[in-house]
Amino acid sequence: MDASLLTIQPNAPEPIYRQIVEQLRRLIASGQLVTGDLLPSVRDVAGFHAINPMTVSRAYGLAENEGLLERLRGKGMAVAATQRAAHTQVQRLALLEPQLLELARHARELELPPDPVLRRLSKLLEE
Template structure:
Protein backbone atom coordinates (compact mmCIF):
# COMPACT_ATOMS: atom_id res chain seq x y z
CA UNK A 1 0.00 0.00 0.00
CA UNK A 2 1.22 3.45 -0.91
CA UNK A 3 0.88 6.10 1.81
CA UNK A 4 -0.70 8.49 -0.70
CA UNK A 5 -3.71 6.16 -1.15
CA UNK A 6 -5.08 7.54 2.10
CA UNK A 7 -7.18 10.68 1.79
CA UNK A 8 -6.78 12.91 4.83
CA UNK A 9 -9.18 15.81 5.31
CA UNK A 10 -7.75 18.10 8.02
CA UNK A 11 -10.85 20.33 8.02
CA UNK A 12 -13.15 17.37 8.72
CA UNK A 13 -14.73 17.14 12.17
CA UNK A 14 -13.65 13.46 12.14
CA UNK A 15 -10.25 13.10 13.89
CA UNK A 16 -7.44 12.24 11.48
CA UNK A 17 -6.58 8.97 13.25
CA UNK A 18 -10.19 7.83 12.73
CA UNK A 19 -10.06 8.83 9.07
CA UNK A 20 -6.97 6.67 8.63
CA UNK A 21 -8.43 3.73 10.55
CA UNK A 22 -11.74 3.83 8.65
CA UNK A 23 -10.04 3.95 5.28
CA UNK A 24 -7.80 1.00 6.12
CA UNK A 25 -10.81 -0.97 7.45
CA UNK A 26 -12.64 -0.34 4.18
CA UNK A 27 -9.63 -1.29 2.04
CA UNK A 28 -9.28 -4.56 3.94
CA UNK A 29 -13.01 -5.32 3.83
CA UNK A 30 -13.17 -4.44 0.14
CA UNK A 31 -10.20 -6.63 -0.74
CA UNK A 32 -7.92 -3.76 -1.78
CA UNK A 33 -5.55 -4.77 1.01
CA UNK A 34 -5.01 -8.52 1.15
CA UNK A 35 -4.18 -10.47 4.28
CA UNK A 36 -0.47 -10.19 4.93
CA UNK A 37 -0.07 -6.97 2.92
CA UNK A 38 2.33 -4.61 4.65
CA UNK A 39 1.39 -1.03 5.36
CA UNK A 40 3.64 1.99 4.96
CA UNK A 41 5.53 2.94 8.09
CA UNK A 42 4.13 5.47 10.52
CA UNK A 43 6.81 7.92 9.37
CA UNK A 44 5.99 7.42 5.68
CA UNK A 45 2.29 8.13 6.21
CA UNK A 46 3.02 11.10 8.47
CA UNK A 47 5.47 12.60 5.97
CA UNK A 48 3.18 12.01 2.96
CA UNK A 49 0.31 13.87 4.66
CA UNK A 50 2.25 16.34 6.84
CA UNK A 51 0.66 15.02 10.03
CA UNK A 52 1.99 14.04 13.43
CA UNK A 53 3.42 10.49 13.51
CA UNK A 54 1.57 9.86 16.80
CA UNK A 55 -1.71 10.31 14.90
CA UNK A 56 -0.80 7.52 12.47
CA UNK A 57 0.49 5.37 15.32
CA UNK A 58 -2.83 5.79 17.15
CA UNK A 59 -4.76 4.61 14.06
CA UNK A 60 -2.48 1.60 13.55
CA UNK A 61 -2.69 0.69 17.25
CA UNK A 62 -6.49 0.87 17.19
CA UNK A 63 -6.60 -1.43 14.15
CA UNK A 64 -4.19 -3.82 15.86
CA UNK A 65 -6.45 -4.00 18.92
CA UNK A 66 -9.42 -4.74 16.62
CA UNK A 67 -7.50 -7.54 14.90
CA UNK A 68 -7.40 -5.83 11.51
CA UNK A 69 -3.63 -5.31 11.61
CA UNK A 70 -0.77 -7.21 13.19
CA UNK A 71 2.74 -6.14 14.04
CA UNK A 72 5.46 -8.02 12.16
CA UNK A 73 8.81 -8.09 13.87
CA UNK A 74 11.22 -5.96 11.85
CA UNK A 75 8.69 -5.28 9.08
CA UNK A 76 6.12 -2.97 10.64
CA UNK A 77 2.38 -3.44 10.34
CA UNK A 78 0.51 -5.82 8.04
CA UNK A 79 -3.07 -6.85 7.46
CA UNK A 80 -3.80 -9.59 9.98
CA UNK A 81 -4.15 -13.17 8.77
CA UNK A 82 -7.61 -13.29 10.38
CA UNK A 83 -8.74 -9.81 9.40
CA UNK A 84 -12.32 -9.40 8.14
CA UNK A 85 -12.11 -9.59 4.37
CA UNK A 86 -14.08 -9.02 1.20
CA UNK A 87 -15.90 -12.34 1.59
CA UNK A 88 -18.22 -10.77 4.13
CA UNK A 89 -20.47 -8.38 2.19
CA UNK A 90 -22.42 -7.75 5.40
CA UNK A 91 -19.25 -6.45 7.02
CA UNK A 92 -18.64 -4.09 4.09
CA UNK A 93 -22.18 -2.70 4.36
CA UNK A 94 -21.72 -2.24 8.10
CA UNK A 95 -18.76 0.02 7.34
CA UNK A 96 -20.73 2.07 4.81
CA UNK A 97 -24.12 2.30 6.55
CA UNK A 98 -23.20 5.09 9.01
CA UNK A 99 -22.13 7.34 6.12
CA UNK A 100 -25.29 6.48 4.18
CA UNK A 101 -27.41 7.28 7.23
CA UNK A 102 -25.72 10.68 7.54
CA UNK A 103 -26.24 11.43 3.83
CA UNK A 104 -29.90 10.43 4.04
CA UNK A 105 -30.46 12.63 7.09
CA UNK A 106 -28.69 15.61 5.51
CA UNK A 107 -30.55 15.17 2.21
CA UNK A 108 -33.89 15.26 4.08
CA UNK A 109 -32.81 18.39 5.97
CA UNK A 110 -31.83 20.05 2.67
CA UNK A 111 -35.05 18.84 1.03
CA UNK A 112 -33.19 16.93 -1.69
CA UNK A 113 -35.02 14.02 -3.26
CA UNK A 114 -33.66 10.47 -3.52
CA UNK A 115 -33.25 10.69 -7.31
CA UNK A 116 -31.11 13.82 -7.01
CA UNK A 117 -28.97 12.30 -4.27
CA UNK A 118 -28.50 9.02 -6.14
CA UNK A 119 -27.55 10.84 -9.35
CA UNK A 120 -24.97 12.91 -7.46
CA UNK A 121 -23.61 9.80 -5.73
CA UNK A 122 -23.33 8.00 -9.05
CA UNK A 123 -21.47 10.97 -10.53
CA UNK A 124 -19.06 11.08 -7.59
CA UNK A 125 -18.35 7.36 -7.82
CA UNK A 126 -17.59 7.68 -11.56
CA UNK A 127 -15.27 10.62 -10.92
CA UNK A 128 -13.48 8.61 -8.24
CA UNK A 129 -12.60 5.94 -10.83
CA UNK A 130 -11.16 8.42 -13.35
Protein backbone atom coordinates in the same frame (compact mmCIF):
# COMPACT_ATOMS: atom_id res chain seq x y z
CA MET B 1 2.73 -0.26 -0.44
CA ASP B 2 3.96 3.30 -0.28
CA ALA B 3 2.79 6.11 1.91
CA SER B 4 0.60 7.67 -0.78
CA LEU B 5 -1.87 4.88 -0.21
CA LEU B 6 -3.53 6.89 2.52
CA THR B 7 -5.45 10.10 1.95
CA ILE B 8 -5.31 12.61 4.78
CA GLN B 9 -7.15 15.88 5.15
CA PRO B 10 -5.49 17.87 7.93
CA ASN B 11 -8.25 20.46 8.08
CA ALA B 12 -11.17 18.07 8.33
CA PRO B 13 -13.12 18.03 11.59
CA GLU B 14 -12.43 14.32 11.94
CA PRO B 15 -9.11 13.71 13.71
CA ILE B 16 -6.25 12.39 11.63
CA TYR B 17 -5.75 9.18 13.54
CA ARG B 18 -9.38 8.23 13.01
CA GLN B 19 -9.27 9.10 9.31
CA ILE B 20 -6.50 6.57 9.01
CA VAL B 21 -8.30 3.82 10.90
CA GLU B 22 -11.53 4.24 8.95
CA GLN B 23 -9.67 4.24 5.69
CA LEU B 24 -7.80 1.07 6.56
CA ARG B 25 -11.08 -0.59 7.47
CA ARG B 26 -12.48 0.14 4.04
CA LEU B 27 -9.36 -0.77 2.10
CA ILE B 28 -9.23 -4.12 3.88
CA ALA B 29 -12.94 -4.78 3.52
CA SER B 30 -12.67 -4.24 -0.22
CA GLY B 31 -9.65 -6.46 -0.63
CA GLN B 32 -7.37 -3.65 -1.81
CA LEU B 33 -5.30 -4.69 1.19
CA VAL B 34 -5.09 -8.40 1.95
CA THR B 35 -3.70 -10.52 4.75
CA GLY B 36 0.04 -10.20 4.99
CA ASP B 37 0.34 -6.93 3.12
CA LEU B 38 2.91 -4.76 4.82
CA LEU B 39 1.85 -1.22 5.60
CA PRO B 40 4.05 1.83 5.10
CA SER B 41 6.09 2.60 8.22
CA VAL B 42 4.88 5.23 10.63
CA ARG B 43 7.85 7.38 9.73
CA ASP B 44 7.14 7.10 6.00
CA VAL B 45 3.50 8.05 6.41
CA ALA B 46 4.36 10.86 8.79
CA GLY B 47 7.05 12.22 6.50
CA PHE B 48 4.93 12.01 3.38
CA HIS B 49 1.96 13.80 4.92
CA ALA B 50 3.94 16.08 7.21
CA ILE B 51 2.29 14.83 10.35
CA ASN B 52 3.63 13.45 13.59
CA PRO B 53 4.82 9.81 13.66
CA MET B 54 3.04 9.25 16.95
CA THR B 55 -0.26 10.18 15.34
CA VAL B 56 0.23 7.41 12.81
CA SER B 57 1.35 5.02 15.53
CA ARG B 58 -1.82 5.76 17.42
CA ALA B 59 -3.90 4.88 14.38
CA TYR B 60 -1.98 1.66 13.82
CA GLY B 61 -2.40 0.74 17.48
CA LEU B 62 -6.16 1.21 17.33
CA ALA B 63 -6.35 -0.81 14.12
CA GLU B 64 -4.43 -3.57 15.85
CA ASN B 65 -6.86 -3.56 18.79
CA GLU B 66 -9.69 -3.98 16.34
CA GLY B 67 -7.97 -6.95 14.77
CA LEU B 68 -7.41 -5.21 11.46
CA LEU B 69 -3.63 -5.20 11.68
CA GLU B 70 -0.99 -7.21 13.45
CA ARG B 71 2.42 -6.19 14.56
CA LEU B 72 5.45 -7.97 13.14
CA ARG B 73 8.19 -7.07 15.55
CA GLY B 74 11.06 -5.40 13.81
CA LYS B 75 9.28 -5.43 10.46
CA GLY B 76 6.24 -3.26 10.85
CA MET B 77 2.49 -3.60 10.66
CA ALA B 78 0.70 -6.01 8.36
CA VAL B 79 -2.91 -6.80 7.56
CA ALA B 80 -3.96 -9.37 10.16
CA ALA B 81 -4.40 -13.03 9.38
CA THR B 82 -7.93 -12.86 10.78
CA GLN B 83 -8.85 -10.77 7.75
CA ARG B 84 -9.04 -13.79 5.48
CA ALA B 85 -10.77 -12.36 2.49
CA ALA B 86 -12.56 -9.32 1.20
CA HIS B 87 -15.98 -8.85 2.68
CA THR B 88 -19.09 -9.66 0.74
CA GLN B 89 -20.89 -6.84 -0.95
CA VAL B 90 -23.55 -6.91 1.75
CA GLN B 91 -20.96 -6.55 4.49
CA ARG B 92 -19.27 -3.67 2.74
CA LEU B 93 -22.58 -1.94 2.21
CA ALA B 94 -23.25 -2.26 5.93
CA LEU B 95 -20.18 -0.11 6.62
CA LEU B 96 -21.85 2.68 4.68
CA GLU B 97 -25.15 2.41 6.53
CA PRO B 98 -24.62 5.14 9.17
CA GLN B 99 -23.67 7.64 6.50
CA LEU B 100 -26.63 6.64 4.36
CA LEU B 101 -28.99 7.10 7.29
CA GLU B 102 -27.69 10.56 8.04
CA LEU B 103 -27.93 11.53 4.40
CA ALA B 104 -31.53 10.36 4.25
CA ARG B 105 -32.38 12.35 7.35
CA HIS B 106 -30.91 15.52 5.89
CA ALA B 107 -32.69 15.01 2.60
CA ARG B 108 -35.94 14.72 4.49
CA GLU B 109 -35.27 17.94 6.41
CA LEU B 110 -34.65 19.58 3.06
CA GLU B 111 -37.85 18.05 1.70
CA LEU B 112 -35.95 16.80 -1.30
CA PRO B 113 -37.62 14.07 -3.34
CA PRO B 114 -35.56 10.88 -3.78
CA ASP B 115 -35.00 11.27 -7.48
CA PRO B 116 -32.65 14.27 -7.70
CA VAL B 117 -30.60 12.98 -4.76
CA LEU B 118 -30.18 9.57 -6.36
CA ARG B 119 -29.33 11.05 -9.72
CA ARG B 120 -26.65 13.30 -8.27
CA LEU B 121 -25.11 10.47 -6.27
CA SER B 122 -25.20 8.21 -9.29
CA LYS B 123 -23.21 10.79 -11.20
CA LEU B 124 -20.59 11.02 -8.46
CA LEU B 125 -20.26 7.26 -8.14
CA GLU B 126 -19.33 6.88 -11.79
CA GLU B 127 -16.18 9.00 -11.58
